[in-house]
Amino acid sequence: MKAAPKTSTVGRSKAVKEELVPDTKQLNAKLCSISCANSLNAYDDWEKPTCIVSDGAYGVLGFDGDTSDHLDLPAWYEPHIEKWSKYAKPNTTLWFWNSEIGWAVIHPILEKYGWRYVNANVWDKGKGHIAGNVNTKKIRRFPVVTEVCVQYVKEPKIDDLLLKDWLLREWKRTGLPMRKANEACGVKDVATRKYFAKDHLWYFAPPERFEAIQKYANIHGAEAGKPYFEIEGQEGTAERWAEYRAKFYCPHGFTNVWQRNSLKGSERITTAEGKAVHLNQKPLDLMSNIISASTDEGDVVWEPFGGLFSATAASIALKRKAFGAEIDQTYFYYGLKRIRQQLNQLTLL
Numbered sequence: 001m002k003a004a005p006k007t008s009t010v011g012r013s014k015a016v017k018e019e020l021v022p023d024t025k026q027l028n029a030k031l032c033s034i035s036c037a038n039s040l041n042a043y044d045d046w047e048k049p050t051c052i053v054s055d056g057a058y059g060v061l062g063f064d065g066d067t068s069d070h071l072d073l074p075a076w077y078e079p080h081i082e083k084w085s086k087y088a089k090p091n092t093t094l095w096f097w098n099s100e101i102g103w104a105v106i107h108p109i110l111e112k113y114g115w116r117y118v119n120a121n122v123w124d125k126g127k128g129h130i131a132g133n134v135n136t137k138k139i140r141r142f143p144v145v146t147e148v149c150v151q152y153v154k155e156p157k158i159d160d161l162l163l164k165d166w167l168l169r170e171w172k173r174t175g176l177p178m179r180k181a182n183e184a185c186g187v188k189d190v191a192t193r194k195y196f197a198k199d200h201l202w203y204f205a206p207p208e209r210f211e212a213i214q215k216y217a218n219i220h221g222a223e224a225g226k227p228y229f230e231i232e233g234q235e236g237t238a239e240r241w242a243e244y245r246a247k248f249y250c251p252h253g254f255t256n257v258w259q260r261n262s263l264k265g266s267e268r269i270t271t272a273e274g275k276a277v278h279l280n281q282k283p284l285d286l287m288s289n290i291i292s293a294s295t296d297e298g299d300v301v302w303e304p305f306g307g308l309f310s311a312t313a314a315s316i317a318l319k320r321k322a323f324g325a326e327i328d329q330t331y332f333y334y335g336l337k338r339i340r341q342q343l344n345q346l347t348l349l
């Protein structure tokens, strides 16, 4: 069977028709490292991420190489998802931007590679996003003014077991009755009800409780099976256990519906003639929200489909360390300019 011809949007929605050549293919700084490259060839050189912001193909011919519909998206994303899983830490969060149907076809692949769904966030761009009068008789649907940004975490495992199963296995090895786990934590029954539950009531033991269980098991557990609750060959301390849970900090009053107009005004990167350089440029505040919700200062953020590097720009402002790639040299030209300006301003502060 003949392979389907590669789709191209050359010139389709690009404001910048001429090829602009960046003066470098790589920028390395303290707070970021960005390259003009296919991210598939860059991942191996990046530090392991605490957070990945994916804003790639939507199946709408949105950029050269985007697919023409959602059916081709799985093949497009799978090699990337495979790499994300390879380099993810037990506490990595993935933010997957897409259309609703784009997300629907990618969800099974994310699950297949060990990503656990947490929440779907809807970006409502408002009625202002409808360009002029939409002929709903012709399109035969309601006008679309949303995108989704879906939160996933890497399902953490120890000794190839889900945490729930690993905790139970370690405790059983001690030969101690289950109720002693409550004594270990100094609680009435919360340890057996939650941290050692076998069902949906299972709850990640707070790190200090985990350490109390670990210490108790190693004092009172059967001699023959010691040590207990070791994590990757090292003592199971509260700090090590804490690394097995993705970070999440929710600003007060924030919900999963993000009502915000699409980008307008000075934040929009434009050509000298005032045309938007990249139609998919994401608002900095939305990028900042997801990054600050899932990382701390100094953590590594990946932006594999850089465009104008909005997630990288947000990460720099938040003092994270970003790794990003953009395959199209004209977009990279503008993205590089943007990031350089930001870094220059920071050194002036």
Ligand SMILES: C[S@@+](CC[C@H](N)C(=O)[O-])C[C@H]1O[C@@H](n2cnc3c(N)ncnc32)[C@H](O)[C@@H]1O
Residues within 6 Å of the ligand: 037, 038, 039, 040, 055, 056, 057, 063, 064, 065, 278, 280, 281, 282, 283, 304, 305, 306, 307, 308, 309, 310, 311, 325, 326, 327, 328, 331
């Ligand atoms: C939806 S846009 C991202 C826009 C970006 N979030 C922003 O705010 O500017 C996706 C970008 O990914 C780039 N891209 C597609 N495949 C890529 C790959 N394999 N490696 C690096 N960049 C890629 C496209 O050229 C396009 O600019």
